[in-house]
Amino acid sequence: MKSKIISFLIIIPLILVFIIFYKGLNKSNFYEPKSKIENIPVFTATTFFQKKKINSQNIFVKNKFYLLNIWASWCVPCRDEHPLLVNLSKNDKLEIIGLNYKDNLKNAEKFLIELGNPYKKILIDRDGTKAIEWGAFGVPETFLVFENKIVKKFVGPLNFKSIEEIEEIIK
């Protein structure tokens, strides 16, 4: 009787551990932070072309949809999503704002000449601190903004599905 209980006590935890590991391994390791920010952050940044300081409150005006896209010329996935952004920029219900993340400005300019410029305004984030204000942790990341609130957040490059989603929301 006693040996039965002992073997039972050993087998049960082993099965439990097996189930936990099996489930855990099936889960994707990619962690997306559960950001609690609803309102967009207030910050000052320098504009890309005019090199003027601008406050975010003067960019995101109410009653309009904005798409803030964090990008860099050194980021390969940004290259993939760029044609989609160029296409999306033709939609006049939406203004696309770029946040150039830790980039060499000359390379960034070349990138825009090569692939097109979908951005109404581009802000410079030389040290990456502005991206942190947005709760971003890499490039590319895209935020759909309406009335100073983040409506939707896309981590990683945009794809056809996310573009459809954006178009559905701004309809």
Place this chain on the structure above:
Amino acid sequence: MKIIKIFILILILFYFSPLKANEDKLQNNITKNLRCLICQGQSVYDSDSEFAISLKLVVKNKIKEGLSEEQIYNFLSEKYGEWILYDPKFNKNTYFLWFLPLLIFLIGGAIIFKKLIKIKR
């Protein structure tokens, strides 16, 4: 005159260095308790990823702005969720986490206690 100038310079350096050292210590303490989100298993302090470098800078700026350690943790957990903190806060989602060691300790203690009574008998 030159000696006086050098003396004043040294005095200024000595006056400010402990202040700076305190700031650095606080920054290190905070960044050691932050998880680097893109290089899991490493703290922000240990990591040299782009994200970690920026985050260290943000913490430094926030200390300069006069925010306390607690306020900086709150600021970051609002941006990235509680996952960014290595030391999770005590709330209804983490009751189990905090009480589990205590529970195991009590159960272990009870087993030992029972065995001891048995031996005594």
